[in-house]
Amino acid sequence: MRHDKAASLVELARALAGSAEGLTLDEMADVLGSGRRTAERMRDKLIDLFPQMEVVADPPSKRWRIPAGLDGFLQAPTADELAAMSAAAAELERAGATSRATALKSLEAKMLAALRAPARRKLAPDLEALLQAEAIAVQAGPRPSEDDRVLGAVREAVKAGRALSFKYEGGSTPGRVRTVTPYGLLFARSNYLVAAEGTGEPRNWRLDLIRDLTVSEVTAWKPEAFSLQAYADRSFGIYQDQPEDVELLFSRAAAANAQRWRFHIGQTVTQEKDGRVRVKFRASGMRELAFHLFTWGAEVEIVSPQRLKAVLVEELQKGLSAHSN
Numbered sequence: 001m002r003h004d005k006a007a008s009l010v011e012l013a014r015a016l017a018g019s020a021e022g023l024t025l026d027e028m029a030d031v032l033g034s035g036r037r038t039a040e041r042m043r044d045k046l047i048d049l050f051p052q053m054e055v056v057a058d059p060p061s062k063r064w065r066i067p068a069g070l071d072g073f074l075q076a077p078t079a080d081e082l083a084a085m086s087a088a089a090a091e092l093e094r095a096g097a098t099s100r101a102t103a104l105k106s107l108e109a110k111m112l113a114a115l116r117a118p119a120r121r122k123l124a125p126d127l128e129a130l131l132q133a134e135a136i137a138v139q140a141g142p143r144p145s146e147d148d149r150v151l152g153a154v155r156e157a158v159k160a161g162r163a164l165s166f167k168y169e170g171g172s173t174p175g176r177v178r179t180v181t182p183y184g185l186l187f188a189r190s191n192y193l194v195a196a197e198g199t200g201e202p203r204n205w206r207l208d209l210i211r212d213l214t215v216s217e218v219t220a221w222k223p224e225a226f227s228l229q230a231y232a233d234r235s236f237g238i239y240q241d242q243p244e245d246v247e248l249l250f251s252r253a254a255a256a257n258a259q260r261w262r263f264h265i266g267q268t269v270t271q272e273k274d275g276r277v278r279v280k281f282r283a284s285g286m287r288e289l290a291f292h293l294f295t296w297g298a299e300v301e302i303v304s305p306q307r308l309k310a311v312l313v314e315e316l317q318k319g320l321s322a323h324s325n
Helices: 003-017 025-032 036-049 079-094 098-114 117-132 148-160 228-233 255-260 286-294 306-323
Strands: 054-058 061-065 162-168 176-186 192-197 203-206 210-219 244-250 268-271 277-283 300-304
Touching (some): 003 061, 025 036, 079 117, 098 148, 148 162, 148 176, 176 203, 176 228, 244 306, 255 277, 286 306
Antiparallel strands (some): 054 061, 162 176, 176 192, 244 277, 244 300, 268 277
């Protein structure tokens, strides 16, 4: 078997061992980046290698999984993987995300401790070289709030299906006590609790403005159909309001850069005959988008919506008024 096929086989074995419910043939094909027939052949080889592999009925299809996990030989991390984890922890720490940074460092320590001494000694020089060869650029922006007690309470409430009560120092009535159904957490420049108050729609609550947070005994489950990722994808940034159709036209000078830029997960990018680039997507958060488009200067034209143009002009006028004297 060629090396690339062996690597694919190990990758699929890891996926099957790491899935509690198992994978269908189509899902195996996605893991491998191949067709269904290739996935079938790989599955058959794994059945020979791992007799403990189980078949789980999930009409109208079937799922396969390796319930006992894989041994240390197949699961040993590489220097590249450990360096990526260490860099991610360092980046979170420098950004002020100490809770998640600590969790990653703990996982890294556990992985190293699980390795046998010869394997650790072999990895050490490459790992040290990679860590010395990479640095993190510091970017301006607010430091996110990551209070371990707040994050722990939110996660406890989400897992147990309980309401959260807290005093909120933001909004139109600062200091009022709120009782909400937690939906999840959004990590960004500022971190947010996504939660619904009463029967209302979910909204974002800044974690740094939450005080006296407690987990209630009241049962409160988020709607089964709710997707936190889909919710986040509706907005250009964090702010959620009514989504609008956005159309932007970038100059020929900025065309190459615009084609490399992802403004929204649902965007379409079209190269015009005159060399300009047209970008379309549907999103909310026009003020955040206006702030971003300012960085493109005269290289971008807002085709629609009109409200986005108005917001950008309004912010420019405020800036001129504040700095013209």
